[in-house]
Amino acid sequence: xxxxxxxxxxxxxxxxxxxxxxxxxxxxxxxxxxxxxxxxxxxxxxxxxxxxxxxxxxxxxxxxxxxxxxxxxxxxxxxxxxxxxxxxxxxxxxxxxxxxxxxxxxxxxxxxxxxxxxxxxxxxxxxxxxxxxxxxxxxxxxxxxxxxxxxxxxxxxxxxxxxxxxxxxxxxxxxxxxxxxxxxxxxxxxxxxxxxxxxxxxxxxxxxxxxxxxxxxxxxxxxxxxxxxxxxxxxxxxxxxxxxxxxxxxxxxxxxxxxxxxxx
Amino acid sequence: xxxxxxxxxxxxxxxxxxxxxxxxxxxxxxxxxxxxxxxxxxxxxxxxxxxxxxxxxxxxxxxxxxxxxxxxxxxxxxxxxxxxxxxxxxxxxxxxxxxxxxxxxxxxxxxxxxxxxxxxxxxxxxxxxxxxxxxxxxxxxxxxxxxxxxxxxxxxxxxxxxxxxxxxxxxxxxxxxxxxxxxxxxxxxxxxxxxxxxxxxxxxxxxxxxxxxxxxxxxxxxxxxxxxxxxxxxxxxxxxxxxxxxxxxxxxxxxxxxxxxxxxxxxxxxxxxxxxxxxxxxxxxxxxxxxxxxxxxxxxxxxxxxxxxxxxxxxxxxxxxxxxxxxxxxxxxxxxxxxxxxxxxxxxxxxxxxxxxxxxxxxxxxxxxxxxxxxxxxxxxxxxxxxxxxxxxxxxxxxxxxxxxxxxxxxxxxxxxxx
Amino acid sequence: xxxxxxxxxxxxxxxxxxxxxxxxxxxxxxxxxxxxxxxxxxxxxxxxxxxxxxxxxxxxxxxxxxxxxxxxxxxxxxxxxxxxxxxxxxxxxxxxxxxxxxxxxxxxxxxxxxxxxxxxxxxxxxxxxxxxxxxxxxxxxxxxxxxxxxxxxxxxxxxxxxxxxxxxxxxxxxxxxxxxxxxxxxxxxxxxxxxxxxxxxxxxxxxxxxxxxxxxxxxxxxxxxxxxxxxxxxxxxxxxxxxxxxxxxxxxxxxxxxxxxxxxxxxxxxxxxxxxxxxxxxxxxxxxxxxxxxxxxxxxxxx
Numbered sequence: 002x003x004x005x006x007x008x009x010x011x012x013x014x015x016x017x018x019x020x021x022x023x024x025x026x027x028x029x030x031x032x033x034x035x036x037x038x039x040x041x042x043x044x045x046x047x048x049x050x051x052x053x054x055x056x057x058x059x060x061x062x063x064x065x066x067x068x069x070x071x072x073x074x075x076x077x078x079x080x081x082x083x084x085x086x087x088x089x090x091x092x093x094x095x096x097x098x099x100x101x102x103x104x105x106x107x108x109x110x111x112x113x114x115x116x117x118x119x120x121x122x123x124x125x126x127x128x129x130x131x132x133x134x135x136x137x138x139x140x141x142x143x144x145x146x147x148x149x150x151x152x153x154x155x156x157x158x159x160x161x162x163x164x165x166x167x168x169x170x171x172x173x174x175x176x177x178x179x180x181x182x183x184x185x186x187x188x189x190x191x192x193x194x195x196x197x198x199x200x201x202x203x204x205x206x207x208x209x210x211x212x213x214x215x216x217x218x219x220x221x222x223x224x225x226x227x228x229x230x231x232x233x234x235x236x237x238x239x240x241x242x243x244x245x246x247x248x249x250x251x252x253x254x255x256x257x258x259x260x261x262x263x264x265x
Numbered sequence: 266x267x268x269x270x271x272x273x274x275x276x277x278x279x280x281x282x283x284x285x286x287x288x289x290x291x292x293x294x295x296x297x298x299x300x301x302x303x304x305x306x307x308x309x310x311x312x313x314x315x316x317x318x319x320x321x322x323x324x325x326x327x328x329x330x331x332x333x334x335x336x337x338x339x340x341x342x343x344x345x346x347x348x349x350x351x352x353x354x355x356x357x358x359x360x361x362x363x364x365x366x367x368x369x370x371x372x373x374x375x376x377x378x379x380x381x382x383x384x385x386x387x388x389x390x391x392x393x394x395x396x397x398x399x400x401x402x403x404x405x406x407x408x409x410x411x412x413x414x415x416x417x418x419x420x421x422x423x424x425x426x427x428x429x430x431x432x433x434x435x436x437x438x439x440x441x442x443x444x445x446x447x448x449x450x451x452x453x454x455x456x457x458x459x460x461x462x463x464x465x466x467x468x469x470x471x472x473x474x475x476x477x478x479x480x481x482x483x484x485x486x487x488x489x490x491x492x493x494x495x496x497x498x499x500x501x502x503x504x505x506x507x508x509x510x511x512x513x514x515x516x517x518x519x520x521x522x523x524x525x526x527x528x529x530x531x532x533x534x535x536x537x538x539x540x541x542x543x544x545x546x547x548x549x550x551x552x553x554x555x556x557x558x559x560x561x562x563x564x565x566x567x568x569x570x571x572x573x574x575x576x577x578x579x580x581x582x583x584x585x586x587x588x589x590x591x592x593x594x595x596x597x598x599x600x601x602x603x604x605x606x607x608x609x610x611x612x613x614x615x616x617x618x619x620x621x622x623x624x625x626x627x628x629x630x631x632x633x634x635x636x637x638x639x640x641x642x643x644x645x646x647x648x649x650x651x652x653x654x655x656x657x658x659x660x661x662x663x664x665x666x667x668x669x670x671x672x673x674x675x676x677x678x679x680x681x682x683x684x
Numbered sequence: 685x686x687x688x689x690x691x692x693x694x695x696x697x698x699x700x701x702x703x704x705x706x707x708x709x710x711x712x713x714x715x716x717x718x719x720x721x722x723x724x725x726x727x728x729x730x731x732x733x734x735x736x737x738x739x740x741x742x743x744x745x746x747x748x749x750x751x752x753x754x755x756x757x758x759x760x761x762x763x764x765x766x767x768x769x770x771x772x773x774x775x776x777x778x779x780x781x782x783x784x785x786x787x788x789x790x791x792x793x794x795x796x797x798x799x800x801x802x803x804x805x806x807x808x809x810x811x812x813x814x815x816x817x818x819x820x821x822x823x824x825x826x827x828x829x830x831x832x833x834x835x836x837x838x839x840x841x842x843x844x845x846x847x848x849x850x851x852x853x854x855x856x857x858x859x860x861x862x863x864x865x866x867x868x869x870x871x872x873x874x875x876x877x878x879x880x881x882x883x884x885x886x887x888x889x890x891x892x893x894x895x896x897x898x899x900x901x902x903x904x905x906x907x908x909x910x911x912x913x914x915x916x917x918x919x920x921x922x923x924x925x926x927x928x929x930x931x932x933x934x935x936x937x938x939x940x941x942x943x944x945x946x947x948x949x950x951x952x953x954x955x956x957x958x959x960x961x962x963x964x965x966x967x968x969x970x971x972x973x974x975x976x977x978x979x980x981x982x983x984x985x986x987x
Binding site for chain 2: 699703705706709710711712713714715716719721722723724726870896898917919934935937939956958960962975976978980
Binding site: 021022023024025026027029118119120121123124127131134138142147148152153156174175178179224227228233236237238239240241243244245247248250251252255256264265 | 292295296299300301302303305436460519520522531532534535586589590593594595596598599622623626627629630631632633634635636637638639640641642644645646647648649650653
């Protein structure tokens with residue numbers, strides 16, 4: 002057969018490839034792919050089985066920022082969790098009224114003018130609408146407001162440890178698609194770890210800030226903390242670190258013979 | 266009250282389930298595009314007997330871009346005796362007519378169709394009129410802001426050697442990427458949509474979508490099916506489903522890349538996305554049930570359903586937010602704590618940008634881009650923007666479906682400077 | 685507490701920083717590069733090299749000795765063009781071999797890591813291993829030829845010895861009478877082994893199929909007593925296998941492989957038709973293609 006006639010391998014001096022983007026495909030190491038999938042999904046389950054420990058460290062780390070508080074423990078859905086306990090307060094009528102009027106003004110200004118680019122305008126409107134609903138709620142129904150600051154604190158911890166447990170599965174499984182070498186497995190692991198550390202630090206600081214705000218500036222802000230500054234914010238650093246890493250990976254490997262193949 | 270709370274909770278759980286399906290689907294697509302065998306179109310076939318082609322260009326006030334697309338089409342390496350170009354001047358009030366007439370004087374194969382007076386405006390209506398006069402066996406459509414490379418007509422048309430092919434579709438690439446943050450984000454979004462989504466759907470023999478531009482179809486077939494449905498704004502998506510139901514296929518040609526002009530202004534983008542959503546949801550209402558009655562594979566039916574629902578889910582998501590707010594003030598924060606996490610994370614992943622972050626990452630990686638990927642976290646800000654205008658489009662679709670009123674075509678504004 | 689609010693804001697904004705930097709510095713804000721002048725041309729490599737070489741010789745070249753010229757090609761680095769008369773041979777690691785005469789042959793095994801250019805007809809009598817080969821006349825291969833990239837022959841190419849024909853092989857006419865491997869071949873007529881004349885397909889004797897045959901599964905066509913003329917194309921998602929007296933007037937396309945075992949003609953004189961097997965193409969004895977043969981996998985001439 003022709004293929005074994007004359008070896009041309011030593012002839013092709015190319016150290017890079019230029020496969021057109023329409024048909025290039027990543028080389029796959031199925032073993033490394035499965036190892037990563039297994040590792041990160043197991044990690045998520047491992048974290049879930051250690052929620053108590055994570056909540057303990059999270060609460061204690063937050064204690065550095067907000068000192069006038071104590072740590073409590075409660076069992077929720079079979080999981081024992083630590084959280085910070087401190088008293089909060091309901092908003093006063095004046096605070097409600099100011100919040101209502103300010104948000105009304107913001108909504109009107111946004112409706113009438115184009116001071117902000119549209120996506121920011123919609124985001125600000127969303128903030129304002131939630132604050133407005135909160136203020137109206139507290140004006141008329143503050144006596145039946147169902148939560149204490151402890152409730153919020155515990156639920157924040159549930160949300161944050163939930164996110165941290167979810168990160169290895171979400172980011173790890175996404176990064177597992179890059180499995181063309183052993184070193185990329187290590188860098189993937191480093192990135193997942195980095196995101197976890199970031200999540201822990203950011204989660205703890207945010208926890209302290211939220212508690213401080215609710216304690217000193219009332220429960221008026223609670224709904225927004227949940228809907229606007231809750232888990233959605235976690236996607237910012239997750240996608241930010243992921244994107245930075247993949248951009249570096251792309252630049253380094255865009256013409257590498259070891260990474261690409263053609264069509265199949 | 267208990268019933269209300271249970272209903273609200275059930276809705277949230279259902280919503281999380283639907284969005285999770287999308288995430289799984291997109292991960293599967295990303296995996297497929299990254300590693301699986303890529304189904305290539307027929308563009309490697311060289312054939313001296315090419316079919317006759319009519320290139321239709323819907324135009325309404327396109328003086329900023331008319332010259333560019335006509336020059337690009339004149340330069341096509343396609344036998345000129347086998348092609349005609351029909352720019353459809355749809356009630357233009359600027360200098361479009363004069364530019365087209367000037368070209369028609371110089372090139373006999375350019376045959377402008379001037380639509381004036383009481384004729385109904387809009388792309389589907391214009392295309393239907395042009396189909397009546399088009400002489401080509403194959404019809405290729407370009408929006409006026411597109412700049413096709415020299416070999417593209419052949420790349421799109423050669424696929425019709427396969428008698429099962431009803432439509433072909435190429436890849437859209439924004440040319441004005443560098444203009445501002447919006448165009449840069451749209452560039453990433455388009456890459457994910459074409460490089461990963463469309464190619465994976467073609468690989469898997471699902472339903473790649475005809476996008477109404479950088480695409481071609483068999484004229485006789487479309488005429489036999491009654492031309493474009495003028496009541497529907499997404500005439501392209503409508504055609505995709507109509508052809509699949511009749512047993513034809515869409516070929517996605519990832520090789521056939523063509524520059525387009527992405528919207529540079531948020532207001533223009535808002536109108537565009539609202540129009541797309543209205544049209545797409547009109548198609549959803551028309552085809553969701555018929556899709557399951559026809560002879561398609563189970564996977565095509567599932568993918569077709571998810572594809573049809575793509576512009577409806579943001580509306581369901583906004584309802585989910587309202588639902589969550591109600592639960593919050595009703596003292597049911599516990600369910601929120603567990604489901605809001607999933608809802609928010611999954612929602613951002615899937616609908617912040619119509620493609621999850623890992624799909625955009627993979628598309629950029631396959632394209633070999635670098636620093637532009639770092640803009641990914643900015644999609645946070647267009648999450649609500651997309652959800653809002655898509656939802657408005659959804660409501661528009663309900664309105665036009667109930668009232669039977671003709672949907673109004675809002676043309677996307679052009680930004681190109683001369684030269 | 686203010687410092688913690690600041691810390692919170694910093695942690696919130698930090699993930700945006702690389703993106704903000706990119707928005708300001710604009711390292712990667714060009715549109716994806718689409719070559720506007722791209723069109724599929726099977727002679728692209730040879731033509732483009734000819735153009736680059738001609739421009740370099742005219743504008744960026746310097747005679748450095750009697751048998752060598754320094755030229756600056758598209759890479760921007762100076763390269764040596766080694767001039768020969770009517771014989772070539774030897775090992776060339778860095779030089780472009782340029783044979784000036786109209787009749788050139790090998791006088792010893794030729795090995796070149798760069799392009800080899802022959803101004804006229806080229807006949808090989810020794811093993812040749814080249815990166816790319818440009819022949820302005822005819823090419824006669826009598827001893828094994830191994831090409832890494834491309835071959836461009838303005839005249840007729842006759843391959844009479846086992847060869848590796850590189851990624852792209854272009855000639856006015858290609859006649860192969862020995863086992864070979866290839867990826868793409870284009871010629872007005874690609875002929876494997878002995879030529880089958882179309883006159884052999886007497887109309888009254890042949891079976892006719894009008895129109896294209898499209899199959900999801902594999903397609904096997906074998907004729908025994910009478911010949912078969914297909915006035916259309918063959919398209920399949922799986923393998924296409926054909927043998928016997930078969931004349932396909934259209935294109936042949938398979939998402940898997942195309943195997944023409946014996947006695948198959950594709951296309952007609954004066955037209956261009958294609959045989960595309962995405963994963964493999966096998967061409968046997970008495971196969972003739974008017975136009976283009978393409979595979980992204982393995983292309984084999986079995987003879």
